Amino acid sequence: DARVTQTPRDKVTEMGQEVTMRCQPILGHNTVFWYRQTMMQGLELLAYFRNRAPLDDSGMPKDRFSAEMPDATLATLKIQPSEPRDSAVYFCASGLVLHRQGVYGYTFGSGTRLTVV
């Protein structure tokens, strides 16, 4: 089965350090999402891309977070500097969205559990 690959699976870092999370979407998928999951806020959208172009990053704190897709096989989410409140599970998801044909479902990666101490 095709899968979305996220690395690292777990990351512990000290406050103030830079964190980079990586995602390899499923080949052929044209839409990539970054979600953050916490107990308090549930699943929140941080950013998403269509054909590598950012469509919406309004859920992302701009001063410290950045999301990019340098190519179709890689999406990155960076936090600089990291803070304890950034501790969460970060999910990447990809899907194929076709004009007038809709959405067939999004496949999620296993997530990166980030702990900032």
Place this chain on the structure above:
Amino acid sequence: AQTVTQSQPEMSVQEAETVTLSCTYDTSESDYYLFWYKQPPSRQMILVIRQEAYKQQNATENRFSVNFQKAAKSFSLKISDSQLGDAAMYFCAYGTSGSRLTFGEGTQLTVNP
């Protein structure tokens, strides 16, 4: 803004029995998609079932089926012949073509042997 509400934070069911998880949503769109995702303790988000709003027929996938009531904006998930492996957090989600998925708060399902 679209919202998704799951009013049951926790549910439990006996193995081999049937359970229904509730979900309601609010939207002004006429064309949209609804999903149920399962998140077991491994934290992997797994797509369980998908429904297109323009289809009147309820979606089914083996032991999983939905009751989609478009006018009432209701989208419940029925799990038949529950198995221990069905124990997980279940999320209802809403999306339009090409837009973000909006998730509900989740329902924690326990399956008792």
